Amino acid sequence: MMKKETDILIIGAGPVGLFTVFEAGLLGLDCVLIDNLDKIGGQCSELYPEKPIYDIPGVANQTAQEHVDALLEQIKPFDYEVFLNERVEKIDEISEEDINSWKVTTSEGKEFIAKSIFIAAGAGSFEPRRPPNIENPDRFLEQGVSYSVRSKEKFRDKNLLIFGGGDSALDWTVELSDIAKSIKLVHRRDEFRGAPNTEAQMRELVNEGKVELKTPYVIENLIGKEKVTGVELKNFETKVIEEVQADELLFLFGLNKKLGPISEWGLDMSNKKISVDTEKFETSTKGIFAVGDINDYPGKLDLILCGFHETTLAVQEAYRRSNPGERVPFGYTTSNTKLQKKLGVTD
Numbered sequence: 001m002m003k004k005e006t007d008i009l010i011i012g013a014g015p016v017g018l019f020t021v022f023e024a025g026l027l028g029l030d031c032v033l034i035d036n037l038d039k040i041g042g043q044c045s046e047l048y049p050e051k052p053i054y055d056i057p058g059v060a061n062q063t064a065q066e067h068v069d070a071l072l073e074q075i076k077p078f079d080y081e082v083f084l085n086e087r088v089e090k091i092d093e094i095s096e097e098d099i100n101s102w103k104v105t106t107s108e109g110k111e112f113i114a115k116s117i118f119i120a121a122g123a124g125s126f127e128p129r130r131p132p133n134i135e136n137p138d139r140f141l142e143q144g145v146s147y148s149v150r151s152k153e154k155f156r157d158k159n160l161l162i163f164g165g166g167d168s169a170l171d172w173t174v175e176l177s178d179i180a181k182s183i184k185l186v187h188r189r190d191e192f193r194g195a196p197n198t199e200a201q202m203r204e205l206v207n208e209g210k211v212e213l214k215t216p217y218v219i220e221n222l223i224g225k226e227k228v229t230g231v232e233l234k235n236f237e238t239k240v241i242e243e244v245q246a247d248e249l250l251f252l253f254g255l256n257k258k259l260g261p262i263s264e265w266g267l268d269m270s271n272k273k274i275s276v277d278t279e280k281f282e283t284s285t286k287g288i289f290a291v292g293d294i295n296d297y298p299g300k301l302d303l304i305l306c307g308f309h310e311t312t313l314a315v316q317e318a319y320r321r322s323n324p325g326e327r328v329p330f331g332y333t334t335s336n337t338k339l340q341k342k343l344g345v346t347d
C-alpha cells in the first residue's frame with residue numbers, strides 16, 4: 001500500500017487543527033488532517049454548532065459552525081488533505097537521525113509518513129456511546145450494528161431500528177425514511193431532545209405510517225449469530241419483553257470523550273493532558289507537538305485563541321524540521337504576495 005508523505009500530520013480537525021493548516025501553509029508546508037468524527041470542526045461542530053462565540057479576536061460574534069466554516073475558507077489556498085472517520089492508533093519512529101520522522105497508522109489501516117506530528121486532539125477522540133446493558137455490542141459491528149451513518153445506501157431496503165432521543169436519532173429517522181424498507185424509532189420515553197421541527201416531521205411520518213415509533217422501550221438483547229437478525233425490546237412501563245426482527249440497528253446515544261490511544265504513545269502527561277514547553281509546544285518526544293485543548297503547561301486555558309497562538313509557534317519548529325538549516329521566513333500576511341496571488345487578490 002502507498003504511504004502518503006507529508007510535512008505535518010495533524011491529529012484532530014477541530015479549530016486548532018484547521019488553523020495549523022493555515023500557519024503551515026504560510027510557510028509552504030503541506031498537511032494531512034485526520035479525525036475520527038464524520039465531520040470537520042471538533043467540539044464546535046459536534047457539541048455546540050449554533051452557539052455564538054464572542055472571543056475570537058476581531059469577530060464580534062459568530063456561531064461555532066460559522067467559525068469552522070470561516071477557518072475552512074481561510075485554508076482554501078493551501079495544500080492539505082482530510083481523512084475523516086479514522087482514529088490515529090499508532091505512531092512509530094522510523095528514523096533516529098538528528099531529525100527523526102514518523103509513521104502513523106489509523107484505525108482503517110492507512111499509513112502516513114510525517115516529518116512532524118501535531119496532536120490537536122482536544123479532550124481526546126469522541127466515541128459513540130454504546131447501548132447500556134448489552135454485552136459487547138461491537139461483536140456485530142458492521143454486521144447489523146452501527147453508531148453513525150457513513151453511507152445512506154447501507155440502509156437501502158433494510159428493516160432498520162434507530163435508537164435514541166436526540167437530534168441525530170430524529171434527523172436520521174426523517175432522512176432514511178425514504179430509503180429503508182421499514183424504520184422503527186425506539187426511545188425510552190415519548191419525549192425527544194432534538195429540534196422541535198424535526199420531531200414534528202418524525203411524528204408526521206409516524207401518522208403517515210412510514211415510521212413506527214416505539215416508546216417507552218429500551219433494548220434488552222441482540223439476536224443473531226454472525227449477523228444481527230433482531231432484538232429484544234423491553235417496555236419500560238409494563239416490563240414486558242418482545243422480540244422485533246431487524247436487518248440493521250443504528251444506535252445514536254451521543255458521544256463520549258475518550259483520551260483513547262494517545263495515552264499509549266509514551267508522552268509525558270499531566271492532568272490527563274500532554275505536557276509541552278511554551279516555546280515550541282513540543283511534547284517530551286522530539287517532532288511530536290501538542291496544541292489546543294489537549295496540551296498542558298502552567299497557565300493553560302482551554303480557549304480557541306490560545307490554541308491558535310500555540311500552533312503558530314509550533315509550526316515554526318515544524319518548518320525547521322522540514323527544512324533543516326534554513327531560517328524560518330517571517331512576513332506579515334498583509335505583504336504576502338504569494339498568498340494574495342493564490343487568493344486572487346489584486347491591488
Ligand SMILES: Cc1cc2nc3c(=O)[nH]c(=O)nc-3n(C[C@H](O)[C@H](O)[C@H](O)COP(=O)(O)OP(=O)(O)OC[C@H]3O[C@@H](n4cnc5c(N)ncnc54)[C@H](O)[C@@H]3O)c2cc1C
Nearest residue numbers: 012014015016035036042043088121122124125292293304
Ligand atoms: C459548549 C462549549 C462552549 C464553548 N465556548 C467557547 C468559546 O466561547 N470560546 C472559546 O474560545 N472556546 C470555547 N469552547 C472551547 C473550545 O470549543 C475548545 O477550546 C476548542 O474546540 C479546542 O479546539 P481543539 O482543536 O484543540 O480540539 P477539539 O475541538 O476538541 O477537536 C479535537 C478533535 O480531535 C479528534 N481526535 C482526538 N483524538 C483523535 C485520534 N486519536 N484520532 C483522530 N482524531 C482524534 C476529536 O474527534 C476532535 O474532533 C467551548 C466548548 C464547549 C463544549
